[in-house]
Amino acid sequence: MIFAAYKLDIVTALSAALALRTIVSLYSYSGAGKPPMYGDYEAQRHWQEITTNLPPKDWYRNTSDNDLLYWGLDYPPLTAYHSYLLGSIARRYNASFVELYKSRGIESNEHKNFMRLTVLFADIVLYLPGLLIASLAILKQQQVKKSLLLYLIPMAFYPGQILIDNGHFQYNNISLGLCLLAIASIYKEKIYLGAFLYTSALNYKQMELYHALPFFVYMLRTCFDQKKFSTKAKTFILLALTVSSTFIVLWLPWLQSLNSISEVVGRLFPIGRGVFEDKVSNFWCAINVVYKVKDKLLNQQMAILCFGLTAAFVLPINIHLFFNKRKETFILSLVNTAMSFYLFSFQVHEKSILLVAAPAMLLFSRYPQETFWFLEATVFSMFPLFIKDGLILPFFILLFIYHVVIKQFILEHFNFLESRSTILSAISSVSVFSMFITAFISLIVPPPTKYPYIWPLLISVYSFVHFILYFGFSLKHQFMNDGNNKLKSK
């Protein structure tokens, strides 16, 4: 029984990552003990109830058995099928988990164990292997070969995804796992597989649209890069076929009439909500501190403004990608596009930062210190959410573990020759330290009565500053680095 030491290290790291997820699973989830609406946990459970009890046609439709105001299904079909699958297992296991109406707000240890296990299952089967495959793909591209662990650990131990999926309760591990696998396929030049995986990710969670443009642009450019016209056309048609057939298969139950399609689409993209709900660390929320845009403009006008500003950032980024098709630029443009959406678009959740963090994790080996700093800021930006969910202790501990593991055992393997890095290291240490302090103070010091939301606001503005800095950093690297490389190659 002889295995190479590095392979054993990988299994060790993955088991440790899984162990942390199982421990976080012991904690509370969103909306625990908060009737009548509860939280995301109940939403996921309710979808299992709806999908197992009603025909697919009625899943997205308001009927006498499906009250859309009570956590109506508003995720794309793949989530619905996943819920159906889980619901069927739940019914076999204990029928009361998914009984129509009666199961609403069910809260027992047995049910919590079941739900937690479903997330852990997705971690084991999809997300953690996905991270491994993605880090292998990135490693292949590197000129200087380093231990795979240096790529894997920063991804597998990232507290943001753990706290949201295994704590708060969601299945981002599925959509992000599919997306990372799609990126890995593209890294390995398997663009059809990549197209299929990305389409699946998009059909699991519509928020994956944040990543759509770079994928589209990169694949389009791949078609243009073919030498002959016939292969160009062939590649394009095959890609189009992959994407559209995936869509058709997944949307089959709703394709009979235009009406039912629009019902589903209407559920996925509701326009009725405001620009932001809670405090989000994005541009609009930060602007709101000095100038109350939200009150001055109508919702419709606001939406147009958001759209315009997002497009102003997203378009140049992706046009640049089209003319500079490189794998690293692809990752950078994924980060930049997702970040533009997060910072400037309409109706953003604090959890959407995970969509920026996921591709950013792949940049870790390239820009270790900056990315590490940014990743910690993303976790910090969700702190108000973790307070609500009763995840304060895991937030602090996981961030501490992440900080120590990366800072002490990973970063030292990336040799920094530039003197700048020590200054940067000092600044980032101070900044991360003040995040811990701010989070801690916000817990023990009650806010002044005049400003009851001062702490969440401070946290969101503080994180916003970090996001803007990282945005600028990665924009700079997207637009500048290629030039440098070209000069060098000449």
Add this chain to the structure above:
Amino acid sequence: MDKSFWKIFALSSAVKILLIPAPHSTDFEVHRNWLAITHSLPINKWYVDETSQWTLDYPPFFAYFERMLAYVAYYVDKEMLNLHKLNYNTIATIYFQRCSVILMDFLYAIGVYRCLRVSNVPLKSQQYLATASLLLFNVGLLFIDHIHFQYNGFLFGILLLSISYMLEERYVLSAFIFAILLNFKHIFLYIAPAYAIYLLKFYCLAKGRNKFICITKLLVFGLIPFVISFAPFHNQMEQVLKRLFPFKRGLTHAYWAPNFWALYNVGDKVAAKLLGITTKTGPTTSSGLVKEFAPLVLPNITPRTTFVLTLLSMLPIMIKLLAYTPLRDAKATFLRAIVICSCSAFMFGWHVHEKAILMSLIPLCLLFHLYPTDAKHAFLLSVVGYFSLFPLLFETSLLVLRYALYLFYMFLMYGQMVRLYTPLRDYKTNLIENCYIYGFVLLPIYEHILSVNLNLHLSLPFLPLLLTSVYCALGVTYFFISYYLYTLGIKPVALFKSFTKIETTSKTKTKSKTRTQQINGDKVKLK
């Protein structure tokens, strides 16, 4: 000061803090009750009180320790010190008790730190980091102390402190600390023979020492802790001892610890089935309800039998330590003697708990980075020993957790072993051992998949426990024999091979020895 050691300790503490909300066992209530007893009763009632079924059955130092904790507990939540609030577990109580375990583990870290310093491994070397992380992240302690709930961490810390002083040749201090440990938890009596013989041979009978003065010193310092600890109870010694040594319990614990008696019980059942003898009415041994059990076919076992068997099994290593250990091997043999003594007690002792395997596993870790064969045995026993703790963590929410932590630790250990010893062959497991280790995959498959799908969990609810216990018992027995032979310097392979081949084996022996020396080089001074 070595930073990386304390960073690993900080990480392990972080994981322990994260484990605070994990479901705990009745031992949590046991310790809460002891807090209440020591806080609210006069000292002469401590070992008499029977308000709760979880009476005080640890030696007085532990009771004093609980008394100290109670001073703090008073400011956290007074009600947990109320003797009549049975099963009181508010959040404050849980955090208080869990945190006390985590804080006390600092003593464990100091013990580990000293042992590593004494073995003279260079800081930041692979050997140093391997042993430090294996001891600080010890998955058995995570399972038992931080999930199940007990205070083993700091007790092992005291043991490691004592060992570290022994390796430093500060014999009296070591004996003194060991005596303190015995007054915290008397189960460590099982390794006292190793201490006694080692001190006798290498301290009292060492060249250039006055035997009489040495023995007097040892006796005085060895007895001081006992006097301090038992003095307040001098007029109720009989009652205290009755609590400390409750022979009324059965031969095996409700869940059979994987030792010789587990195999004995199974052998008895099989024999009974074959002979067609049916069980008398009443619960059987595996039902977890009964305290006493009479075998159907094989002879009944009394505490005295187990006691004699335990001592007999310790005899060879004692003779080896006393008469056949050259000075350069003394320290390594001492550590091995500790492992073998505790393992003997585990194999043949009366009413052994599965947790007791830690007493072999933790000292064995100290040899992990020094000798490849010890490392291999440490790995084998870890695979078995930590697996056998699973029945303690039976809640559904702990299932994935226990496997993930277990796999993490086992792969960490295996990876470090490959790193440390790769040019050598002694650490490699042989075919039988490999098959046995792979067999551990089957147990969870049966427990979670087969038995549930075939509805066997209703008709044979205790079969998974039984299988775990018996399968692990085979492994512990194998380890015990193999490690014993290795320590005594007997090569089992040589026994099987014909005499003509002895020459070749002795050659390979010397070869591997020189290689070992090359690897260990001057770094290691465990002569």
